[in-house]
Amino acid sequence: MTGWRGLLGAALLLVGPAATAAPDPAACRPLAHDGLAYTVCEADAARDEIRLWLGAPDGMPYASFHRLDEDLARSDRRLSFAMNGGMYHPDRAPVGLYIEDGHEVAPATLGGGVGNFGLRPNGVFCVMRGRAAVIESEHYMTDPPACRFATQSGPMLVIGGALHPRFLPDSTSRHIRNGVGVSGDGRRVVFAISEQPVTFHEFARLFRDGLGLPDALFLDGNVSKLHAPGLNRSDVGRPMGPILGVIRGPAE
DSSP: OOHHHHHHHHHHHHHHHHHSOOOOTTOEEEEEETTEEEEEEEEETTTSEEEEEOBOTTSSBOOSHHHHHHHHHTTTOEEEEEEEOSOBOTTOOBSSOEEETTEEEEOOOOOOSSSSTTSSSOEEEEEOSSOEEEEEHHHHHHSOOOOSEEEEESOEEEETTEEOTTOOTTOOOOBOOEEEEEOTTSOEEEEEEESSOBOHHHHHHIIIIISOOSEEEEEESSSOOEEEGGGTEEOOOSOOSSEEEEEESSOO
């Protein structure tokens, strides 16, 4: 005779897995690569709602995760995670291409001159229906896909499995950096932010060697911030321009 304790134990074994909440498919987690600390957040472009935000309903830029989260909450939605989504001018207008809900707010440019954006090739992160892509800007401008959301930044980090040709293994230029990479089939999208200053070469190797992604794009290094409720983290600091992330909840 098993007794009531045995029956209860068996019942718990049966119901335990079903009662456990399913993990968030876009959950963020810490990751170490080459002795350096990062936080990465993954999404599936065929399943998750990956998008960009710039202006709030009042016409002003959202500028912060808190304001965007408050606005989404009014329609019973929430940010699974978010990060700054590219470079911007002093008025927080995007530098280069920006598309939101299929509407082109700013056109693509090849850039030039000094600064990270001008370290060509730069690129475009494009979210289409069911897939995403990181595309060199020149290729994008020659044959633009139907992006529902897109942001342009630079430099490219990984291009067809190769590191940007101007990245130096012995560089001494270190900053907190964030970026995004996409798998060859366009479904796996990985967002990453460094937890300590890193070089471009180190950051690019994270995407290629640590995450196995053939294409990746640098987003920024001066205002890199992450909002990750699952990690009880929401970075604050300078106002942002575009915000890039994944949302959960009823469709609008």
